Amino acid sequence: MGRLHPLIVHFPVGLLCIALLLEAVGWFRKSTDMQAGIRAMVWIGAISSVVAAALGLVLVNQDDYGGDTVTIHQWSGLATMTLALLTVLALRSGRIELYRGLLIATVLGVSLAGHFGAMLTHGDDYLSSVLPFGKGSGSPTGSGSQFAFASATTANQPLDDKQIGELNLEVRSILAHNCYSCHSATKTKGGLRLDKKEFVMKGGEDGEILVAGHPEKSDIIRRIKLPAGHEDAMPTKGKRLTDHDIALLEFWIQQGAPWPSGPEKSIYRVAELAPRLPALPDATADITNPVDRFVNVYFQQHKLTWKNLVDDRTYMRRVYLDVVGLLPTPATLKAFETDTRPDKRELLVKELLNRNTDYAQHWLTFWNDALRNDYTGTGYITGGRHDITSWLYTSLKANKPYNQFVRELVSPTKASAGFIKGIKWRGTINSSQRTEMQAAQNVSQVLLGLNLKCASCHDSFISDWKLADAYAFANVFADTTLEINRCDKPTGKMAGTRIIFEKLGTINGKATTKERLKELADFMVQPQDGRLYRTVVNRIWAQVMGRGIIEPVDVMDNDPWSQDLLDWLASDFVTNGYDIKKLMFTILTSKTYQLPSVGLKDADLITSPKFVFQGMVRRRLTAEQFADAVSLAFSPIYVDTSIVKEQFPKNIKREVPFPRASLVKNDPFLTALGRPNRETVSTSRSSQANLLQALELTNGEKFNDALKRGAQAWKATYPTTDVLVKNLYWKALGREPKPKEMAVAQKIVGKNPTTEGIQDLVWAISLHPEFQLIY
Template identity: 55%
Template sequence: MKNNLQKPTSLPLFCLLIGGILFINFSAFGQTEAPEETTFWLWQFLGRLHPLIVHFPIALLVVAALMELLTSKRYNLKLRPGTKILATIGAMSAILAAPIGWLLATNEGTSGELLDLHQWIGIGTAVLSVFTLYFLSKIPRRPSRSQIKVFRSFLFLTAICVSIAGHFGGSLTHGEDFLTEVLPYESNEQEIEKTPINLVTYQSELTPDKEMKLIGEVRMVLAHNCYKCHSGAKIEGELRLDEKEFVFAGGENGQILIPGNPGKSEIIRRINLRKNHDDVMPSKGKLLSKDERELLSLWIAKGAPWPDGAAQQSVYRVAELAPRNPTLPAYKAGLDNPIDLWVDQYFLKNKLEWKGLVDDKTYLRRIYLDVTGMIPSPQELDEFRNDPRPDKRSIWLQDLLNQSDEYATHWLTFWNDALRNDYTGTGYITNGRYNITDWLYTSLRENKPYDQFVKELLNPTEKSKGFIEGIKWRGTVNASQRTEMQAAQNVGQVILGLNLKCASCHDSFISDWKLEESYAFANIFADSTLEVSRCEVPTGKMAKTKILWEELGDIDSAANRAEKLRQLADRLVQPANGRMYRTIVNRVWKQLMGRGMVEPVDEMDNEPWSQDLLDWLASDFVENGYDLKALIYQIASSKIYQSQSIGYESYDEVLADDYKFNGMVRRRMTAEQFSDAVSEIVYPLFPDDAIKYNPFELQQPELSKPSFARASLVANNPFLTALGRPNREIVSTSRDAQGSLLQALELTNGERLNTALQKGAEKWKTQLSDPVQITEELYLKALNRKPNEKELTIAKEALGANPGVAQIQDLFWAVILLPEFQMVE
């Protein structure tokens, strides 16, 4: 018996015996129950050896497979003994790891779909390991090609299987995104999925609509932060958070929340613990943000409302798709612009008073910044003030709009953000991302009609294809972020004011959109039919091919991709699609007035503060040939645009559901506007070689190149990022309106600004020496006014009789940090 056991053939027989035992033991997989308190300690101890033992087969089998590849042409090289040892030990470890893993799963109370995948692939690895050992033991000293081929096939399959099992094991212990969260795109992924939380909305008594919105945001927080360990895919601690009954049932430690009492709710205690605390949740990955923690606390304080599934049907507001052209209110003296008639009607209904018109200086500065992105010069302001024409404001506004290159350069920033177009960045290296700047700039300069603009984005030319191609360098990040779904999400967000991100993974928590509808829309952008995946799990169901609204027409599901895109472009831009034109009108209104009629601008199903004004403006936009410049003129020539602006302590008040429109919202300059103002007044912030797109290189002899590099034409950098330019690897339709510590540090200690102000001071010193002249010149250029007596006195004291470079630089700094300089009022 002793001699027989030493023969190689006894090893596979032993392994087959172990394999048979494994099949008996694992027959209950997928039905794992929580451990009872009487569980024998030894089984728990052995189970917890699984992570230690499982690393042997992963490493050894993979190395054995690689060594086998190195000897693919000559089997009997010196590496052969090492390969046999590695394969033998690795296969035996894989077989041993399987029952120990079963003990771990049984005694630790872990379950879910992810565990099931890991277990069954682990079983497969063990079975393949048995065959690998068997055929390895059967190979003679001089094997035939067929014997070698069979052994290698099983070895390679085993190595692949153990690698996949290891990946799922890592996902179980470290979270499903453990491997991907460090990749360049992963931080953007979080940004794509998460939407801003406005807690002010829920502070007052909850209306039914507010309650549904609160529940949707709570579920989004749970989905983003908790589902990786507490959902149907994986259940740790007997806790699931993806359905109402499980949330309120709690987990192995009892209830996790007490409605009405966040202070005694376990979930609130845990999410507020420090990063490395044993009880902190989430235990892996990023902690919840301050707003997310406060949202969950507020939800519980409000009684933790969560309606039954049936109650969630058709409770969300759905905006009308068809256009609507309401009859204008009766003419009223002094209100010549139709916009003002609608605003006046709104003011009367809400008992609000018109504010006075701004003076010439404020209006000119306002339209210059909004149309061209620049500050008017002192000479232009003098000319405007001395213009005797009664309609000079409208005339000057139209003249600015006629400055096509200045207009295009400024509005390029808005569209670059929205269409995620940038000059550099990840993706260009691998040719998986396409720049559309030339097409975009030309379209703006020519004032291309918006319907044609959208058609060329959806049914693209070579120059405009970058928007809907998805970000191919990211590949299929996951099922809800494959490139076709990215295209559907981007088109839905930018063109239609629709959020499909939630419904790309499962039925939406915040709207009535369903997963199948998102896939049907994404299928338009696909070369072949997509399979629907729910929460990253393939369903086996193939997607249909449909526009989100059947009223807009059908898409031929049998057509190729190019034809489907042509059909989509034709269907979406038709006048019957009132939603598309309300969306662009709302975006332009926000750019000029500081807040959209609907907020957020990507959620066009939300109620506008004036449905009539929104509908009329969208219809008028269509009737006037989809002319974006005419739309800007319509808004900027209105009395309400020319009225005094409104300041708010917090931007949350502007976004609140009970917001009352009372005029233009005072806002900060964009990063590009601030940079251009400093470059023009003091010294260029960006050298000419920083320009990544130069429209002046086009063969247009009538163009006069500016004396500095416009910020909209340069690549993103730490200075512009600090001042609010977003990462354009994702769609950005609104910039953060709040100041930040990073901005304060950059403006007071940043090297780029410091250098520009220092060089500017050196230049000014060679031209001006009198402190009064320096002060007055700076105030006129930066603030479009002369300093008052008090300001002049302070400046003279700071500059001294013979100002040096450092003193002039300090004066620059003091002026450009003034709210009067940085705000669009």
């Protein structure tokens, strides 16, 4: 329906302009002969403006429009609608002078809105480009990379090899993102392939698609310029090419469609595999931590200044939640705030990292998500899935070196084999979901930050990885040689056997599966596999800082906001014995970690390439953190210790005052708060609140039962309102209630505390941003 917006705008609303013209003619002739027609036009135009505005709002929300132009067009259109309605009212009331003034204003509004609408449809230069003095003549010299190419031609100089390489890379990038889905090795529609030089020059069933030096004679340019819906228009699906993309393709063909000699450079960014140790920037009097030294350089480059560090209470709560997943007690908070030792924050981090049981129970959640390990669910009943719970818990508690951790996952013992064995689904499944392919996908994603899911079905459209690469890696995990299936159809070709990054070593395809897995593990954990260690460093950084140095954390080929910081942390991680706790100590004791948190209004900014680091990104407590916080501050959500997984060491029940949420099976409460089902890898959770969470925290049985039990216990312990409220605030938020908060709390609880009043207050505090967020 939104696409009808231009139709309404182009004719019925345009009648307002004709009405003004006829009104001017009538006024000049001092005639009223055309008043009936004018009146009809004003009414039709005004009604149409309302319809056009409504359809425009539909259109702007269903298509990818953005920027100042669409904003001006939208508001000028709404203003025009308002003026048109006022014009009708003035006409009906007989106030002719006001009516004529409003009609003039309305037509000006139509013209302004129409101008910006044309800019949206035809580009900012839709008028200037056709004028003799406009930008439309000559070689393209627009913004971006095209300027560098065009500047050479305007000086009557041929493109040099570097410029040809850059131009060709951009051209192939345009083709990859817009054309490969129909014209590549996977799908060759019309006999045309655009993924290699020889195929581009050859053309398709209808002949050549370009004439070097003549974009006006090239069929590819003709087709991409045709209006959507035309039978020859390309692409047939999805978004049309932008004016910039079309201009760049024309420029490329005009230059003779040059192609660089030698091997083609990838159009996708491919991160360096080998480790790299950048030089540490100079320290200053107050900036000595290696993290801070790199961030200081970054801040200088981005003209940012260091902000004051957070106070003791904020830091203690933050580091408690990040290391052990629990709230600090009021007593520890008060002691920390009064501690005068200059190194008390470093000592606090050491103390928390040495709480091995609490550390393991908290970080178990992260690794369960990443290694898709759970205590119940699909595959367990049928024997098609095996957990690694006991192995994982003991590994975390012992702080097993990460290289050994990975080795035991890839070349597993019986206790750790569940990760690469995957889920053996019942019934017929896609070829891309067989257990060997799951192993290839999961190892690549979790350990190497690489997405092989697309390449498990066909050659990837988002990377250089091919179907044969995915099957060759899957074959490492297979007991019998795999046949390659493309889009679930057998090809008759048998897969090779090789590691995903061949620079790391060569797998013996004739060896047994056990021997191949040992080879693979040895190759992956060697220090020269910088990819493995950058990936885990980036994941740990993302967990405690709210955003990875690279985002998304599963796409390690993306640009980091600081390559030097990432590389140094990864190299230092290897040097320090692959010790995750030492890595965390370096990060958690940095001034960078202690900066005030940053709130992002738009969740998409997390993965935006324009992201600028300024400090920890504020985030919501995970489902498990929230449940444990409620249990510690108010009342245990889980009170039955029998629900703790049987495979956990028996001493857990003696070491904690309540069952940690990470130790229990998933349930509707944890699901609503964001815990995944773990049938697939989950390496990050959304920090955005949602409707399901709101409903669970409002009406959820488990949560409200816990609050009710807690209210009864609090009433028995604290019979007076003031003492009760102060203790609630200290346990939940780590501070005294403010005077206004105390006044409100007293009204809720009452002079003589009631169970219902206490429950209401506890519920309100638990939904407070100060409780739900890590600041």
